[in-house]
Amino acid sequence: MPFGDNTFKTAFSVDNIIFGFDKDHLKILLIKRKEEPFAGQWALPGDIVRPDEDLRDSAFRVLDQLTGVTDVHLEQVFTFGKVDRHPKGRVITVAYYSLINIADVDIRAASFAEKVAWKEVRSIESLAFDHFKIMHTCLSKLQRDVKYKPIGFELLPKYFTLTELQKLYEAVLEADLDKRNFRKKILKMNILHTTHELQSNVAHRPAKLFAFDKEKYEEAKKNGVNFEL
Amino acid sequence: MPFGDNTFKTAFSVDNIIFGFDKDHLKILLIKRKEEPFAGQWALPGDIVRPDEDLRDSAFRVLDQLTGVTDVHLEQVFTFGKVDRHPKGRVITVAYYSLINIADVDIRAASFAEKVAWKEVRSIESLAFDHFKIMHTCLSKLQRDVKYKPIGFELLPKYFTLTELQKLYEAVLEADLDKRNFRKKILKMNILHTTHELQSNVAHRPAKLFAFDKEKYEEAKKNGVNFEL
DNA sequence: GCAAAAGTGTTTTCATTACACCCATGT
């Protein structure tokens, strides 16, 4: 394929929607831009893809620079390529989402931005560029993915109670779930490992602590897993 | 965002998986390349995205040049961005699939290629570049999408029998379906319009002809449609 | 002892599956 004159006039970036979960709320990591365009506004973390770097690695790099996290689930969602989506030139961007446990990370602004912060997804009303639309596309994909993949693995601490897991699903799906039916289904999947530890220092009956069991999950996957709740 | 020196060293393309259905077989449109690299090999039709052209429009342009078809469903699938996927330089590509009725189009090689042809998906064993992998990614997406969207609309002629529709689903899903259950489910969705026409000149009891009813479908969609079969 | 969340089964409803014979046409 002979490349014509125009071949290299388009720039190429990645943008990350980094999901976290905190008690009752689904959050994402945003940066406050320090340069024009959109200086001072909140935006998704992203960067130009380097010519010698695999696309997916660019997304990992952005994530790493911002959170120090490297070993997480990263999911490609959609590529946004309207001519006018970036006011300074033609930039096509690939959106990825990742899932991390907020407690595990120590966020840092790096060179990106004035500030970095976790924001509740439901409270976000606008973002720089077309990032609000990108966020929604990623949220929809997360809501679909959650039905086929065990997202709790990534968003919760190692040990958790069934109620915490239920709250996570409720936050992601924006729906109330029945406690008994939820427990029945999640336990029948046979992907949790029951520690025999209990919560302590809680002003109510202490809950059992569970952990995901990756081996059991891989086993279950062979027979087809379904997380519809 | 100040663009650095390397910003524009990456080229950007689209590749189309154009699905068609012919009696019993799911097919895709392939071109035979006339230039290096991979001259003489079969490949997916694609092209470089022009700097002044929306991403989606590039995919439509490729489709139009090859088939003359403009008004079809086009679905973005995945973006492939390995550094070494193209031997002549860095090219990131976005894969789209589209669904067309083979009988409607008159394929033409355009400037693309030496030849263009419909090939049975199941018979394809290799393609140029990473196109074989791209094809599989698109096929998987089609198999998922088919459960939520009425793909028959696009792949079949305007009037069709229920058996033809069933064969289409069987070809896409690579599965045998029960005739009675299939009919029960598809009719209960209430998205078909029963013409009272019958087949003619067939050496068996003539089948009723149906057509998709877009209005009924839009109506049904509000209450949630499910095409799982 | 009271507030707060944990934990636990049964019944009803609905969707999915499995399954076999008669019908209308062309040759």
Add this chain to the structure above:
DNA sequence: ACATGGGTGTAATGAAAACACTTTTGC
């Protein structure tokens, strides 16, 4: 009359949904 695909209903099974009370702890 025979070959070919068209067309039809019912029973059994399994999954999903609805629903309320007792238990354990901290204060």
